[in-house]
Amino acid sequence: MTLVNENYLKLPGSYLFAEIAHRVKAFKEENPQAEVISLGIGDVTQPLAPTVISALHKAVDEMADSTTFRGYGPEQGYDFLREAIVNTIYKPCTAAVSPDEIFVSDGAKSDCGNIQEIFGVDNIIAITDPVYPVYLDTNVMAGRTGSYDKDAGIFRNVVYMPCIAKNNFVPAIPDKHVDMIYICCPNNPTGTTLSKQQLTKWVQYAQENNAIILYDAAYAYYIMEENVPRTIYEIEGAEKVAIEFRSFSKTAGFTGMRCGYTVVPKTVAGYTKAGVKQALNPLWNRRHTTKFNGTAYIIQRAAEAVLTDQGQKEIKKTINYYMNNARIIREGLSQAGIEYFGGINAPYIWLKTPNNMKSWEFFDKLLRQAHIVGTPGSGFGPAGEGYFRLTAFGDTKNTIKAVERIKTKLKI
Numbered sequence: 001m002t003l004v005n006e007n008y009l010k011l012p013g014s015y016l017f018a019e020i021a022h023r024v025k026a027f028k029e030e031n032p033q034a035e036v037i038s039l040g041i042g043d044v045t046q047p048l049a050p051t052v053i054s055a056l057h058k059a060v061d062e063m064a065d066s067t068t069f070r071g072y073g074p075e076q077g078y079d080f081l082r083e084a085i086v087n088t089i090y091k092p093c094t095a096a097v098s099p100d101e102i103f104v105s106d107g108a109k110s111d112c113g114n115i116q117e118i119f120g121v122d123n124i125i126a127i128t129d130p131v132y133p134v135y136l137d138t139n140v141m142a143g144r145t146g147s148y149d150k151d152a153g154i155f156r157n158v159v160y161m162p163c164i165a166k167n168n169f170v171p172a173i174p175d176k177h178v179d180m181i182y183i184c185c186p187n188n189p190t191g192t193t194l195s196k197q198q199l200t201k202w203v204q205y206a207q208e209n210n211a212i213i214l215y216d217a218a219y220a221y222y223i224m225e226e227n228v229p230r231t232i233y234e235i236e237g238a239e240k241v242a243i244e245f246r247s248f249s250k251t252a253g254f255t256g257m258r259c260g261y262t263v264v265p266k267t268v269a270g271y272t273k274a275g276v277k278q279a280l281n282p283l284w285n286r287r288h289t290t291k292f293n294g295t296a297y298i299i300q301r302a303a304e305a306v307l308t309d310q311g312q313k314e315i316k317k318t319i320n321y322y323m324n325n326a327r328i329i330r331e332g333l334s335q336a337g338i339e340y341f342g343g344i345n346a347p348y349i350w351l352k353t354p355n356n357m358k359s360w361e362f363f364d365k366l367l368r369q370a371h372i373v374g375t376p377g378s379g380f381g382p383a384g385e386g387y388f389r390l391t392a393f394g395d396t397k398n399t400i401k402a403v404e405r406i407k408t409k410l411k412i
């Protein structure tokens with residue numbers, strides 16, 4: 001008899017996006033004339049930067065010539081890209097990251113999901129709530145959580161750190177010991193960030209409690225304000241307690257290209273059951289080289305192009321385009337009298353549903369009255385109930401149209 005991994009059976013199912021698609025389909029069937037605009041997508045819409053396209057063409061031509069053809073590359077990524085990441089991302093933040101602490105991958109989703117493999121199954125995890133679901137689900141699969149409490153919408157043995165308007169979306173330090181702390185900053189879905197002082201408290205907690213921070217900075221390039229750290233390694237001591245995830249997806253339109261990386265400083269360590277200190281960098285190196293065979297050469301050349309001066313100029317133009325959409329949405333919500341958060345250092349706007357409506361109730365109302373699709377906050381965790389996510393990744397014309405409809409058609 002072949003046994004299955006029963007931890008998978010604890011997962012309540014990926015209900016959110018399937019349910020959205022189902023409701024939108026039903027609405028369109030009933031209202032074939034309605035022009036539905038989606039402000040729900042978490043995917044980019046603008047094309048790759050010209051510099052990236054040139055780098056791709058050049059790399060493709062190299063693959064056509066036996067003298068420049070490349071087969072398997074180093075699993076950790078080519079030196080040209082690891083060095084470019086250090087020089088363009090970390091040096092300007094005075095973060096002392098070295099190329100051999102960087103592991104290039106096919107994206108942050110894989111890395112955020114796979115990293116838990118190098119940690120003991122008895123560790124207690126803490127996650128901010130609401131948040132990107134991958135952190136929790138992958139720990140459920142690994143058996144690091146208890147069973148699912150359907151009524152409360154939580155897994156037992158997981159420490160949820162609610163981030164709501166009342167605490168300014170700043171997670172409180174837990175009142176019991178935790179071992180692995182997931183922080184997503186800028187946050188998906190709330191669009192909020194933590195200041196240097198707030199993040200410093202977490203680094204201190206991790207140092208004092210021998211805990212590890214798993215820091216997802218996939219949206220770091222959207223940070224516009226000064227006092228928000230671009231990387232956790234701007235915080236003193238973080239190089240001893242934090243692993244950072246990065247992605248070219250939202251930064252440079254690479255969602256379909258697939259490239260990200262994880263920084264595992266050589267100074268970050270966990271412990272064996274016997275209490276012996278164990279550096280995490282060699283463990284992740286072992287995992288990565290055993291289970292991953294490298295990101296495609298042409299994609300790494302494209303990522304390298306993103307990190308050139310010209311590439312940086314071009315991607316910032318696109319980011320500004322999305323952040324202008326975010327501004328349009330924020331201003332429209334203000335005029336409609338709807339309270340919102342985020343949208344200043346992130347492409348996500350997190351609105352408080354009017355009259356304490358449930359997230360799904362608001363979803364239906366927005367769809368029926370304004371023909372707009374968004375994402376119900378409750379899909380990101382129990383503390384997301386009563387909130388709703390809009391994204392700035394659409395095109396500007398549609399964003400303006402959608403905002404006009406919110407102001408004129410939505411009855412609150």
Ligand code: PLP
Nearest residue numbers: 107108109132188218247249260
């Ligand atoms: N981390 C967060 C917080 C995200 O929102 C996303 C994508 O939506 C990812 C990681 C995944 O990024 P990638 O495309 O690099 O896998």
